[in-house]
Amino acid sequence: MKGKTAFPFLTLPDDAIRFGGWTIGDPDQPLVTAHDVLEGWDYERDLEVAVAFRVDFDAASRALGMDADDLALAVVLKGGTGAGSMPRRVDLLDRTAISAASPAAGLAAGIPSAQLSGRLRLELSVVLERAPTAPGVLSPRWPGARLWRTEKDILLEDGGDSRFPIEMASFSRAFTDGGYSRASWYLDWTSQNFHADFGGSVRIYVNSDLPEIQERFVAGDGPTLQAILGDVMSQMIGVALDYEDCDDLLAECEDNTVGRQIRNWMDLSFPGRTVGSVRNLRDSAPGRFRAAILSAAEVEDVQ
Structure with a gap:
């Protein structure tokens, strides 16, 4: 042993x-x-x-x-x-x-x-x-x-990584120097490393100091989970779009990496559109850009 x-x-x-x-x-x-x-x-x-x-x-x-x-x-x-x-x-x-x-x-x-x-x-x-x-x-x-x-x-949970990596945490204790103790959730990831393992390098923290958010999250409330996932998708897709070689960069990423997950989210949110057209939509109509992602983040069944 x-x-x-x-x-x-x-x-x-x-x-x-x-x-x-x-x-x-x-x-x-x-x-x-x-x-x-x-x-x-x-x-x-x-x-x-x-x-x-x-x-x-x-x-x-x-x-x-x-x-x-x-x-x-x-x-x-x-x-x-x-x-x-x-x-x-x-x-x-x-x-x-x-x-x-x-x-x-x-x-x-x-x-x-x-x-x-x-x-x-x-x-x-x-x-x-x-x-x-x-x-x-x-x-x-x-x-x-x-x-x-x-x-x-x-x-x-029969695979663990099959569900989005989310944890409950007391922000007042875990993030004492971040200035966001009253935030409902927080995305922790390193934006430069698209080739990293997604399950091991991306984490969403839900603030257990906020009883209503905690209750909704634990109960699997669909709109709450949709809002969290939509926000995460928007953040990560937005960062990737800031790279001029975004298309080639994401194409090089293997399965289960950060880059591959972002690519999958982009395809789900903007089917049939090129990276360039998605970037133009973000810059010219940010409301439509975020609404499309939020729609793709709909949670149908979390039980």
Whole structure:
């Protein structure tokens, strides 16, 4: 279960670990075995995860070159969330100390829906809790040294990336220096990188400090989602049109990239029109330009 990293100290072999596997489900309900896809998740659903864990301290002490009574370990559970190849946030979910006198641990944590999107990446690690008094030559010595790790990557809502990457956030806490704490939503993306993965580099934040917006979003209100998506499409299409070589630039972008998504939105909003004619429409009749995009952003069924 460990990676192939060459550590400068001895680590734990898999046969010293008794790992009971990942379980997941709704809070205060029986948990089930976690699979690669969590079916039926939505932005209103909190989750709970749990693991059962035990270390064979006789085997561990032999592997680490120290006495079992001198070995103090901690088991650490972390969770990362967000679409794309890397988590957008990683949280410490639970941590517990174990020893030869108490070698088993059960770790569990609830994860609010507002902190979830796209994927859930769980990581379980065993680290050195305190420095040993009589370590061997290659024994780990520093508290926090990671001795073993396993991971689980769970795709949410039957694909996660199939829905637009939206997250709830408190703007008063998350964006304290932005000057837009009362904005209903905020688009976060890097406008220069059209070849980036769309799911991993574009994020819409909905302001949870505004109860009416939060309620409409959670309820899947069509006009609210249409307004959000239409605004995002207008922003991103508008930026692309500012490039003189926009047509060639977007044509070079592969599937699932920012540029390809913008190209798809342009084709949906302005079928049969060239990039030049769309740019002229934006400059000469911006109201018609935005209305066409808003019409294309209509949300028929979000359930």
